[in-house]
Amino acid sequence: xxxxxxxxxxxxxxxxxxxxxxxxxxxxxxxxxxxxxxxxxxxxxxxxxxxxxxxxxxxxxxxxxxxxxxxxxxxxxxxxxxxxxxxxxxxxxxxxxxxxxxxxxxxxxxxxxxxxxxxxxxxxxxxxxxxxxxxxxxxxxxxxxxxxxxxxxxxxxxxxxxxxxxxxxxxxxxxxxxxxxxxxxxxxxxxxxxxxxxx
Amino acid sequence: xxxxxxxxxxxxxxxxxxxxxxxxxxxxxxxxxxxxxxxxxxxxxxxxxxxxxxxxxxxxxxxxxxxxxxxxxxxxxxxxxxxxxxxxxxxxxxxxxxxxxxxxxxxxxxxxxxxxxxxxxxxxxxxxxxxxxxxxxxxxxxxxxxxxxxxxxxxxxxxxxxxxxxxxxxxxxxxxxxxxxxxxxxxxxxxxxxxxxxxxxxxxxxxxxxxxxxxxxxxxxxxxxxxxxxxxxxxxxxxxxxxxxxxxxxxxxx
Numbered sequence: 163x164x165x166x167x168x169x170x171x172x173x174x175x176x177x178x179x180x181x182x183x184x185x186x187x188x189x190x191x192x193x194x195x196x197x198x199x200x201x202x203x204x205x206x207x208x209x210x211x212x213x214x215x216x217x218x219x220x221x222x223x224x225x226x227x228x229x230x231x232x233x234x235x236x237x238x239x240x241x242x243x244x245x246x247x248x249x250x251x252x253x254x255x256x257x258x259x260x261x262x263x264x265x266x267x268x269x270x271x272x273x274x275x276x277x278x279x280x281x282x283x284x285x286x287x288x289x290x291x292x293x294x295x296x297x298x299x300x301x302x303x304x305x306x307x308x309x310x311x312x313x314x315x316x317x318x319x320x321x322x323x324x325x326x327x328x329x330x331x332x333x334x335x336x337x338x339x340x341x342x343x344x345x346x347x348x349x350x351x352x353x354x355x356x357x358x359x360x361x
Numbered sequence: 362x363x364x365x366x367x368x369x370x371x372x373x374x375x376x377x378x379x380x381x382x383x384x385x386x387x388x389x390x391x392x393x394x395x396x397x398x399x400x401x402x403x404x405x406x407x408x409x410x411x412x413x414x415x416x417x418x419x420x421x422x423x424x425x426x427x428x429x430x431x432x433x434x435x436x437x438x439x440x441x442x443x444x445x446x447x448x449x450x451x452x453x454x455x456x457x458x459x460x461x462x463x464x465x466x467x468x469x470x471x472x473x474x475x476x477x478x479x480x481x482x483x484x485x486x487x488x489x490x491x492x493x494x495x496x497x498x499x500x501x502x503x504x505x506x507x508x509x510x511x512x513x514x515x516x517x518x519x520x521x522x523x524x525x526x527x528x529x530x531x532x533x534x535x536x537x538x539x540x541x542x543x544x545x546x547x548x549x550x551x552x553x554x555x556x557x558x559x560x561x562x563x564x565x566x567x568x569x570x571x572x573x574x575x576x577x578x579x580x581x582x583x584x585x586x587x588x589x590x591x592x593x594x595x596x597x598x599x600x601x602x603x604x605x606x607x608x609x610x611x612x613x614x615x
Binding site (some may be wrong): 247252 | 363364366369370373376377380381453455456458459460461462463464488613614615
């Protein structure tokens with residue numbers, strides 16, 4: 163097991179968002195969480211990655227994880243290269259390791275030529291690729307993705323699934339949170355978040 | 362905490378600031394405009410005023426232009442540093458939080474931001490002090506620069522506090538304008554202070570000691586140690602509060 167969420171409760175005032183929510187993720191699997199707007203997907207994600215605390219319950223992640231937020235969350239005045247350095251430092255990666263992963267990811271997602279460009283000058287699609295790659299540079303064992311393909315073009319979408327297949331073979335676990343799920347056949351399990359619980 | 366991570370964060374924060382050309386241009390232009398307006402509008406008539414922070418009753422006579430030069434040099438450093446520090450803390454909060462989720466500690470981030478603010482404190486204070494000295498020869502340039510650094514510190518730390526307390530930029534700017542304008546931009550002017558009805562309130566405002574040390578070092582031989590120490594103490598209270606608030610708002614459960 164790589165992630166265990168036990169009896170999670172979260173409310174804002176009188177509005178109970180998550181009620182006694184529990185689930186586990188096994189290694190090497192792809193899981194999805196779907197739900198309508200306002201069903202609590204973002205709240206659950208923020209609790210899973212540690213940004214918010216639950217009112218009750220516990221989340222345990224047993225290995226290193228990568229998190230890609232839905233919005234492009236980057237520094238407008240830093241270059242692509244600067245971002246790789248900054249995030250590699252956050253993950254505690256050595257320089258060699260960082261360069262190797264950076265080169266591989268940039269080749270794979272085909273945006274190497276933008277290495278020295280500021281994020282402010284990138285197209286939305288390229289910024290989205292960088293947004294995703296920053297959650298991958300430390301070769302996480304669990305990848306938590308929030309609406310990952312909303313800004314992708316067709317090629318990037320296909321490459322994304324190629325990459326997913328590759329890392330699943332390396333026993334990585336993937337959790338995709340979205341308001342809809344495509345490629346249902348690739349998922350081991352799809353949960354629906356409704357009334358604060360996973361069905 | 363890791364020194365390597367702090368250094369990388371410091372470098373990136375500095376890079377982000379240096380790449381904002383309009384900010385650099387404004388930093389260069391604002392003090393020049395302030396001091397130019399003083400030069401064009403103030404007279405050379407001598408004005409006596411009391412240096413309120415000295416224990417003995419000390420009245421000195423300085424030209425109106427000299428007083429206004431010092432006052433506006435202090436104001437421009439206070440203004441610039443408070444805006445800059447607020448911006449450092451407030452801008453890109455979501456991306457900074459992502460870095461913290463990825464492994465940075467809020468303390469590492471805040472130390473890097475502080476170090477960047479200190480670099481700009483030194484640069485801005487030196488820049489403004491040198492322009493000011495070219496226009497009006499201050500008595501002790503080194504101590505005058507130290508005084509400008511101290512107003513930069515006090516108002517830089519106030520900016521950090523506002524930035525960590527207030528989420529949105531406009532509200533933050535209004536908080537800064539409110540205090541900076543009333544305090545460093547008005548009440549600390551020695552000519553106003555001299556005639557003020559309630560000087561005690563003015564003495565408890567953040568810019569009081571840095572303004573006094575600037576006047577003392579610009580016009581006299583008196584020591585400014587006491588004023589600098591109390592100014593630093595005031596700034597440090599802002600700093601500690603901002604660190605606590607920033608840590609509480611940015612920490613993640615790991």
